[in-house]
Amino acid sequence: MNCPSSSFCGVSPPVLANPRGEFAASCSTRITQKVHFFGSRSSSQIIYSPTSSHLSRRAVIALAGKKSWDIGRFAKTLFFFNGPPNPLKIVESIMSSITASAPTEAPKKAETSDVVLVTGATGGVGRRVVDVLRKNGVPVRVLVRNAEKARTMLGPDVDLIIGDVTKGDTLDPKYFKGIKKVINAVSVIVGPKEGDTPDRQKYSQGIKFFEPEIKGPSPEMVEYLGMQNLINAVKESVGLSEGKLLFGFKGNLCGKFVWGALDDVVMGGVSESAFQIQPTGSETGEATGLFKGTVSTSNNGGFTSIRTKNFTVPEDLSPYDGVELRVKGDGRRYKLIIRTSYEWDTIGYTASFDTTKGEWQSVRIPFSSLIPVFRARTATDAPPFDASNITALQLMFSKFEYDGKLNPTFAEGVTRPERPGLDLSKQPPAVRMNKELGSILTYKLKGEDLIRESGVPYTIVRPCALTEEPAGADLIFEQGDNITGKISREEVARLCVAALASPSAVGKTFEVKSTVPFSEPFVIDPSNPPPEKDYEVYFKELKDGITGKEALEGTPALV
Incomplete structure (x- = not known):
């Protein structure tokens, strides 16, 4: 699974009529299991002046009536996921699935809180950026070297990070958690050699030019190494343009998550599924995941699914806007369930998606579209989805959507200083005096190249x-x-x-x-x-x- 993409493929067999009044159908879906988180919140970016999974063939057969319950498979399921629920909860789950009713109010929507980091926030552009963001109601955090100066200029309640881009050890990534976008207004300081007037008239280009020199750290330290340090500090929080591969097959990599079947056997049903690896099943002839099984409505059942074991360390996907699956489907509707708790029987944040029969497709599921669901009912009192604490993923084919509604597809079944031929006499001072000013533009360009090559939008x-x-x-x-x-x-x-x-x-x-x-x-x-x-x-x-x-x-x- 890739934090921007995943894929399903499959072929669905015909619907079969059962002479005993039972309904039978089968379907199959293959998914190139590739799940990415996308966005870097799709517009998450640094403003400077962020593979694939397959579900394969899946045969699903729906049969009505009473069947014997396989308690042995039930016990194996609990053992595999290392989360056996309390026996009383098992009985409660079975009863609630029979008596489920629709909620009386809409569930809470997933919330986002995109903090914009402004570096160089006490400078001429930086402080204006902060002002514009505040006027627009955008939460702002500033990176500054001098806390007293920042509070005097920006207000006593300003959200501060004290650090210096030229000193990487002052930029601990934990201070940047929650940052989704960055405006970098840090720049090397250029001032007049002969000093300035109290109102900085000489500095205000357009009023009077001056003979310049670098004041403070060099262009290399500020524009190049500073950019490198800043990228390293915010990269995990802002995210990457190409997304983050959660699970998929790339070369010899078969994904870092362990998948297992989780079917309605946990509530007395008899549906059964499995997850297999097919070495050449993808659209490119590489490995793919195969999700296959049989779904039955006997014993009030009606779903098959595969679920990862709980992650040893929760995945922090807060830099991203959602999940993308690369799939080849069978024309049926499936569910992606994302879990944010290590508890066995708890809320899953769920989205349904339709597949196109026989065609590879990319399915994007924004986190904002996830519905909190508990035992097939929307949970109106659920906390907002926390993308920073993902503990497990689950893919499901089910008779029901939510709150008793049927699944409609479940038939039961900077560059100028070095340019050749350039007349420097006609260029601005920084171009003419690039070398005298510590190669200011050379290092600005190097800083730009760092950010272009970083993978951050x-x-x-x-x-x-x-x-x-x-x-x-x-x-x-x-x-x-x-x-x-x-x-x-x-x-x-x-x-x-x-x-x-x-x-x-x-x-x-x-x-x-x-x-x-x-x-x-x-x-x-x-x-x-x-x-x-x-x-x-x-x-x-x-x-x-x-x-x-x-x-x-x-x-x-x-x-």
Whole structure:
């Protein structure tokens, strides 16, 4: 199972009529068991200025009437899962399955709490990012070096992590738990050699240029090693773009979870199933999992399933939005059940999904769609689904959906300093003086490459010269690292926040500037402010694979 994908395959036999009045049918499903968690919450990303399982053939036959109960198989099932329930609970389970009634209120929905981490939060862009996020009602955590300065600037109640990106040992991953998105506004400090005025006029490019020098840690420490340290700290919390493989077959890997049959024998039924490995059963001729069995409605039964043993250590899937199964089905409806408790007889968070007969397909199940279910009834008082504490997975074919409703398919059955031919005299100071400034742009590019190669979903924003002007000017977005100009820090902050929620921005690198010339100040009329921008219009025009490095490497940009 892969935290973004899984697969089922199968062929279903015809429905059979039984002359004794019993109903019989069979179905089969093969699933390339591949379950991924997806999203990195699909838009989880770092904004910088996150294999397959198969269910195979499954024959399911439904038979009505009374049958003898196999107590030996019941005992084996309990022994396999190491969770024998109290005998009284067994009787209670059987009785409740017979007398189940619908709930009187809707179950609680799974909740999410996406915290955005802002690094460099006391800087010119960073503090504005925090302000924009707060105005949008987004929970914020900040990474700063100076707690007193941060509380003075951002308020006494600001959620703080004290650390320094240039010092990896100060970035303990446990402090970043719950972080789903990151806006990194950390940057090397460049200031005037001759010092600045009290109001930092020299620093405010566009008012007066100055002879610059690096203040504090070098570009290599901040832009490159700092990025490396930050990625290592947040990677597990933010998640990976390709998802996390939970169970599947990749090369000689047959999955780290142990599956076993869990059928209605635990409540007196006689259905029976098994899970097998087929070495060449997948769509690529590799190994696949085979879920097969017989389902019977005798003795008030009606389900077969396979379930993993409880994980030794719970899986933390909080960085992801859901599970993706890669399946080839038989046209029937199945259930995925995710458990968050080590108890044997407890709530399972459940979603139904339909398969297409004879076709491989990817089935995405968002965590937000999971329904808390206990003994085939929705649990209205269940706690919200906790994706950080996954203890077991289960796949089921059942006569019932939830609350007595029948399963409809259960028929019972940065780049310019090194560019060749570039006229540096016409470039901004940082380009002209890259080496004098500690190779500032070289290390910015190295930092970008780290994040591109990390597997974490990202957006890289390259603003032109930053100013203290208000936001609102018309913007120009470009790719390829060719433009120069200026842009408001406030505008960059808003843009970064907008990129967090935009799938169109994921995996993109771009430059942005305002249309206002450097020599002209930009002001707004408070009585007639400019309209709010729809940044999505810009994001949708961006293309993958364009970074500006193409000019260095002599390779064409992807279009």
